[in-house]
Amino acid sequence: MFVNFFLELRQAKVPVSIKEYLALMEGMDKGVADFSVDDFYYLSRAILVKDERNLDKFDKVFGNVFKGLEAPVGEGIAAEIPEEWLRKLAEKLLTEEEKKQIEAMGGWEKLMETLKKRLEEQQKRHQGGSKWIGTAGTSPFGAFGFNPEGVRIGQDKNREGRAVKVWDKREYKNLDDTVEIGTRNIKIALRRLRKFAREGAEVELDMPDTIRSTARNAGYLDIKMVAERRNKVKLLILFDIGGSMDAHIRVCEELFSAARSEFKHLEFFYFHNCLYEKLWKDNRRRHVDTFSTAQLLHTYPPDYKILFVGDASMSPYEIAYPGGSVEHWNEESGQAWIQRVSDTYRSMVWLNPVPERHWSYTPSIQLLQQLSSNRMFPLTLGGLDSAMKELNK
């Protein structure tokens, strides 16, 4: 009976599978939800949603599918506002003149209708707002002067604190969309780049050596220990930043945060469009705090692996000629600098967020493709995989 709900969730890209659906059925069967709609909401949320980023989507779908489900609570409000209570209150507060005015408006019935209508409107407008529908001051009767202090509709008489359904509050909204999304896959791809070496305190049993030395020791146990294995790969990432790269900022952030947690020896620098004589680490202070590329070549030993990340889309002059840079006067061409880097470091790749099929239309991409001796890969999971393979060679 909830198939519809299930399908809508899938449509809204909440990753639910049949396994979870069956679990929900099982939960209903065992009476976990206790025949209350709220509990059913909590139960289905616990079972079907596996990531706080999806909670908002879930709430929306739930709201849509089960709209009007809780009629006695939601819509009933208008009906449940006790008419005679209002009438009494009004009579208490009103002067004779005002009562006459009301009569002129079409009498109580008409007024009540207006009130109901207003309340309904308000419920719609305030979806997700405060708990109390039509609290106080904004009472629809303000215009008629009923209510100098604001009649608190609903709060005293109507004890359902649930005028707005829990799922309509959509409290998880701001958790949607974080940088970490999808980094797991990137991390898996980056794992190809692991190179283990033993370093540090000796904490693991070295089996072959123990056997060897025990045999040599005439069968008396001689235990040998070795240090733990650690990832020894050193990575230097150079990011193109600003300008045309702004469109790709998210995928770069993902790559960066994945790489950061995966490698111990990770260094990064920024450049703009093409690599010239200067790099920087902090974009806010890019003109003050720079690091010369020549020094980079001397600081990081050749066993570092170089990863360029950039769209390589610019005017070919910016690469090929001295003074071609759009930002400053460069004494030497970008080409010369990239050549130097590729001479110094044996392992180097260029990751390009521009889709591969567009590469051939941009001359600068082809130029850099040549400069990096065809080691340019698209910044996709597949491309990342091949890039890591290349770096591991």
Added chain:
Amino acid sequence: MKFTGTDSYVASDDLRVAVNAAIALQRPLLIKGEPGTGKTVLAHEVAKALGAPIIEWHIKSTTKAQQGLYEYDAVSRLRDSQLGDERVKDIGNYIKKGKLWEGFTSAERPVLLIDEIDKADIEFPNDLLLELDRMEFYVYETQQVIKAEQRPIVMITSNNEKELPDAFLRRCFFHYIRFPDREIMTQIVDVHFPDLQKNLLREALNVFYDIREVPGLKKKPSTSELLDWLKLLMVEDMSPESLRSKDSKQLIPPLHGALLKNEQDVHLFERLAFMARREQRSTP
């Protein structure tokens, strides 16, 4: 077996339902949320409320899934064999039970807490899929199958440092502990410090939520920090007035060490205080 919160733990409705669903349907419950919102404490409280024993498995970056099942101590066996110890004949003597094994064979249905699963290697959750699903595993050395007679109540906490694989998530129920609002926070504080002055609490909560609003904090203070801070305030016998003073010198709350946990945050705060003071001086 139903969990309804305890006298020392305030459980919201949705949390209650999630826990009860996990108990009734015998699935692991994955709990996420900001640090310090009571993820680990929940497992203890569930165990307390149900009167069940608790088995804790704290995960570190070097923890392997196998360690949760069992470990075979080959070295002591080798050593014993040279000393001619009788125990050597039974390999079972050298199998050390892991936390999962303990949980599976416990006489009562236990609560098994797998704490901070995101600290482990990225493949760790995948290595536990079958074990958590079927609640059984195979011991190669002794060739026996360890099967849970009663499925333990498994609670898993995560701080979101790594993403968990889908296959793993499918097998769990999930609950995200939202940061408590003022109303629930007051209840929580009441549970912990029943004789705290009402107005001190109100002022303290004001300061606390103000701090959480400050943009750019590296680590926002959470429930556990608030409780620590309140304890300090009580020990130091602070008056509510000292918290309320909007005096610019006082912009850094008293005993802030309990709330702000790194120096950048304290610096940020001092800078904001400084700026506020300058603003005050220039306005009149």
